[in-house]
Structure formats: structure tokens, C-alpha cells
Amino acid sequence: MHLPKAELHLHIEGTLEPELAFALAGRNGVVLPYADTEELRTAYLFDDLQSFLDLYYALMAVLRTEDDFAELADAYLARAAAQGVRHAEIFFDPQAHTDRGVPIGTVIEGLGRALERSEETHGISTQLIMCFLRDKSAESALETLEAAKPHLHRISAVGLDSAEVGHPPAKFREVYAAATALGLRKVAHAGEEGPPEYVREALDVLGVERIDHGLRCMEDPELVDRLVSERIPLTLCPLSNVRLRAVDVLEEHPLPAMMAAGLLCTVNSDDPAYFGGYVGDTFHAVHEALGLDREQLRTLARNSFEAAFLDHDEERRARYLSEVEAYAFD
Ligand SMILES: Nc1ncnc2[nH]cnc12
Numbered sequence: 452m453h454l455p456k457a458e459l460h461l462h463i464e465g466t467l468e469p470e471l472a473f474a475l476a477g478r479n480g481v482v483l484p485y486a487d488t489e490e491l492r493t494a495y496l497f498d499d500l501q502s503f504l505d506l507y508y509a510l511m512a513v514l515r516t517e518d519d520f521a522e523l524a525d526a527y528l529a530r531a532a533a534q535g536v537r538h539a540e541i542f543f544d545p546q547a548h549t550d551r552g553v554p555i556g557t558v559i560e561g562l563g564r565a566l567e568r569s570e571e572t573h574g575i576s577t578q579l580i581m582c583f584l585r586d587k588s589a590e591s592a593l594e595t596l597e598a599a600k601p602h603l604h605r606i607s608a609v610g611l612d613s614a615e616v617g618h619p620p621a622k623f624r625e626v627y628a629a630a631t632a633l634g635l636r637k638v639a640h641a642g643e644e645g646p647p648e649y650v651r652e653a654l655d656v657l658g659v660e661r662i663d664h665g666l667r668c669m670e671d672p673e674l675v676d677r678l679v680s681e682r683i684p685l686t687l688c689p690l691s692n693v694r695l696r697a698v699d700v701l702e703e704h705p706l707p708a709m710m711a712a713g714l715l716c717t718v719n720s721d722d723p724a725y726f727g728g729y730v731g732d733t734f735h736a737v738h739e740a741l742g743l744d745r746e747q748l749r750t751l752a753r754n755s756f757e758a759a760f761l762d763h764d765e766e767r768r769a770r771y772l773s774e775v776e777a778y779a780f781d
Pocket residue numbers: 462465500507612613614640643691721722
């Protein structure tokens with residue numbers, strides 16, 4: 452669906468399509484434990500977040516050089532542009548690469564190279580969000596922030612992702628305080644598999660401005676009231692929630708109830724190479740499965756630009772919002 456939109460919850464490593472994985476494996480002499488792309492695709496049946504993460508981290512072995520990261524990001528941006536994305540705030544997981552010997556500079560400069568020419572090449576403005584892996588230590592997160600310092604001009608925010616349950620946001624209090632002192636914005640995954648309490652902690656202890664997922668806030672009416680009154684954006688990922696079994700089927704996703712409750716919902720693709728669709732496909736899917744009408748889809752698109760970190764460029768935000776209003780559904 453070509454409705455103009457911002458994508459705010461997208462892991463660049465989660466855009467690694469099987470074809471590119473095999474091409475990079477060949478180039479870099481990495482042997483994958485799958486015969487071909489078809490066999491690899493059969494592994495994309497997940498029971499929960501962890502079963503996905505195991506494959507997601509394993510496949511990253513093919514990403515080694517600056518060119519690899521630039522190619523990965525460029526391929527995503529081309530697909531996103533074809534689905535109406537005008538602005539993308541892109542997550543990356545530096546520790547997943549530094550832990551296997553790829554320097555953080557290789558990752559950031561490779562991604563940065565694709566991102567800096569994105570507006571010209573794809574018509575998409577971009578930002579980069581550096582995520583800490585919450586199943587690693589707080590010290591490792593601090594070391595990662597320190598190692599990223601020569602490249603901070605390329606990074607606008609920090610985030611928190613990976614295995615949620617058992618790794619509450621408060622574990623990362625110190626690194627978020629350090630990121631704040633460096634002028635970085637803050638988001639965190641919370642309430643995907645973890646309890647509503649993690650959403651509260653992300654707001655109160657880490658000071659995040661957006662919640663990634665936030666699905667489980669619906670179990671806690673008081674929290675919903677707070678998210679509504681403070682207009683905290685939620686970056687929801689409905690196709691991801693189905694594939695990782697947070698909801699049984701898309702038809703039962705609480706997105707309509709969340710919108711009706713007044714939450715500032717956005718719709719995103721999370722890891723589109725693994726979950727069956729990019730963000731335009733996701734808009735189409737929620738239209739079909741949940742019956743969201745055109746004005747509700749327009750609201751989701753409007754919300755995406757409202758929730759974007761575009762405060763330094765309100766003129767651009769206004770331009771994107773006017774494109775949403777002007778969009779004529781086929
Ligand atoms: N859906 C997700 N939740 C947590 N960490 C992730 N890393 C990539 N995708 C993720």
C-alpha cells in the first residue's frame with residue numbers, strides 16, 4: 452500500500468532476505484547450514500521471540516564488511532520506497548556484530564553510507580537507532596555506547612531489544628542516562644512478551660519517548676490511561692506478533708481496540724524478511740484482517756509522522772503530513 456508513512460520499528464538485520472544471505476555467504480566464504488533459500492525459508496516457523504532470535508543472530512554471520520551493511524540497508528530502502536515509506540528510523544544491533552569480531556565502525560559506517568544517500572536515491576529521510584541487547588550485561592551496553600562515540604553524528608537515538616522476559620528495563624538505567632547526556636533520544640522494546648510493568652519502567656526509569664510494541668499494556672487499564680494522556684507512541688508490529696505467537700491470528704490482534712482506546716498507535720514491520728511482509732504489506736493486512744477502513748489507515752499514517760523524531764525539522768513533518776491528507780486510495 453502506497454499511503455505515505457514513516458517506519459519507526461524496523462531492525463535492519465531483520466531485512467536480510469534469504470537471497471541476499473546466500474549471496475553474502477558466497478562472497479564472504481561463510482557456510483550456511485541450509486542447502487538453498489527454499490530450505491532456509493522452511494526454518495521460518497517460530498514458537499516465540501527466542502526461537503526467532505536464534506535464527507536471526509545465526510544468519511548475521513554473513514554480514515562482514517562495510518559494503519555488506521550498505522547493501523543490506525540499500526535493499527531495505529528500495530523495498531520500503533516501493534511501499535510508500537517517506538521516513539525510516541532504523542534499528543541496528545551492534546553487539547550482534549562486535550561479538551563475532553566485526554568492528555562497530557564497519558557496521559555504522561556501512562549503514563551510514565546507504566542512509567546518507569537514501570533521500571536522493573529512494574526519497575526516504577532516515578535516522579539510525581542503536582539498540583542494546585537486553586540479554587547481555589549492562590556493562591556490555593556501556594562499552595558499546597563508548598565504542599560508538601566516534602560515530603555518534605550518525606546516530607539519533609538508543610533502543611533496547613532482544614529477549615525481553617527476565618531482562619527488565621531498569622537493568623539499563625546507567626547506559627540510558629549516559630545516552631541522554633550525549634543528547635541521544637530514547638526508545639525501548641517493552642510489553643512484547645514482557646509484562647505491563649516493563650512498559651512503566653521504560654518510561655519512568657529509562658525516560659523513553661516511544662514504546663516499541665507495548666502490546667501488553669492492554670492488560671493494565673491505568674497504564675493505558677497514562678499512555679493516552681501523555682500521548683506516548685506505540686510502534687506496533689502486527690505481523691511480527693502473529694509469527695512470534697504473541698497473538699494467535701491477525702484477526703484477533705488488539706490494534707482496533709488500542710486505537711479505540713485513544714492510544715497513539717503506529718504500524719510497522721519489525722523484521723520483514725522473517726515475518727511475511729514489509730510495512731505497506733502490513734497496512735494491507737490490517738485492512739483485510741481487522742477491517743480497518745481508509746480513514747483509520749490514514750490515522751495510522753498520520754500517527755507515524757507525529758511519532759517520528761522530526762522535531763528538528765517541523766517543515767518536513769508538515770510536508771509528509773500533507774502528503775497523507777492528499778493521498779487518494781486507488
Ligand atoms: N521483535 C523483536 N523483539 C525483540 N528483539 C528483536 N530483535 C529483532 N526483532 C526483535
